[in-house]
Amino acid sequence: MAGNSPLGSVDKALRALQRLGDAGAGGLPLTRLAADLGLNKSSIHRTLAALRHRGFVEQDQNGNYRLGPSLLAIADSHLRDESLRSLMHNALAALCAKAGETCHLGVLTGEQVVYIDKVEPQRAIRIWSEIGWRNPALTTALGRAILSQKYVDFESFAAAFPGDFPRRASQPRASLKTVWQELLDARKRGFSREEQENEPGVTCIGVAILRDTQPVAAISITAPVERMDSRRQTVLARMLNDCIGPALPPGLSLQHPIRQKAAARRR
Numbered sequence: 001m002a003g004n005s006p007l008g009s010v011d012k013a014l015r016a017l018q019r020l021g022d023a024g025a026g027g028l029p030l031t032r033l034a035a036d037l038g039l040n041k042s043s044i045h046r047t048l049a050a051l052r053h054r055g056f057v058e059q060d061q062n063g064n065y066r067l068g069p070s071l072l073a074i075a076d077s078h079l080r081d082e083s084l085r086s087l088m089h090n091a092l093a094a095l096c097a098k099a100g101e102t103c104h105l106g107v108l109t110g111e112q113v114v115y116i117d118k119v120e121p122q123r124a125i126r127i128w129s130e131i132g133w134r135n136p137a138l139t140t141a142l143g144r145a146i147l148s149q150k151y152v153d154f155e156s157f158a159a160a161f162p163g164d165f166p167r168r169a170s171q172p173r174a175s176l177k178t179v180w181q182e183l184l185d186a187r188k189r190g191f192s193r194e195e196q197e198n199e200p201g202v203t204c205i206g207v208a209i210l211r212d213t214q215p216v217a218a219i220s221i222t223a224p225v226e227r228m229d230s231r232r233q234t235v236l237a238r239m240l241n242d243c244i245g246p247a248l249p250p251g252l253s254l255q256h257p258i259r260q261k262a263a264a265r266r267r
Helices: 008-023 030-037 041-053 069-078 081-099 141-150 154-160 176-189 230-247 260-266
Strands: 057-059 065-067 102-109 112-119 134-136 192-195 202-211 214-224 252-254
Touching (some): 008 030, 008 041, 030 041, 041 057, 081 112, 081 230, 102 141, 112 141, 134 141, 141 176, 141 192, 141 202, 141 214, 176 192, 202 230, 214 230, 230 252
Antiparallel strands (some): 057 065, 102 112, 102 214, 112 134, 202 252
């Protein structure tokens, strides 16, 4: 750290939060935290008491300290809509330029995915979508990428979508069961896909953005179906990882392929 903080008590609290963030969900005991920060136990205990009062840290049943719900709520707010769009726009533009295809950033809201950013190349054929536009999560690559990371068993997935399945003329036989199979496949391959399920002649792939193991958004690449055979889908998914992964803020990551045996254990 460069220089000394002008407010020692604030700096002490921030250092404690940073160290607990590094420690993860298991947290740290008071003695270990004090040693790591080079502080005496009574001093850091007073700091932790203030942080606990506001919900920024909490203690588990073993007495270990870990980050609390107030801090996690701030992180969630920062990673929604306009903030997330601002954080990811340049990377989304770089992906669009490299792929030569339309790229979207979306978040899940209820049973729908909301497009919060879009970058498209200068092509004669463009994809019909707008920022703020909503589509059923079940029939979009964006939505499926998020759902593939959000649900680990069919029962909880089906309970989240109790209404009628959103029908598309090109996919009259699609159902929750067929989408669930696509979610399982998306976990294994590391990206989701949909083919002509929202717009005739258009195919998409999607990759979820995770905070720890929880999906907060997804990135998709959309193109005419004739340019999106299985080989190019794999190439574009790799390109998405190369462009977006390094640009993610600390604490965020992209979904990665999960081996079938690991996925089976989770189910």
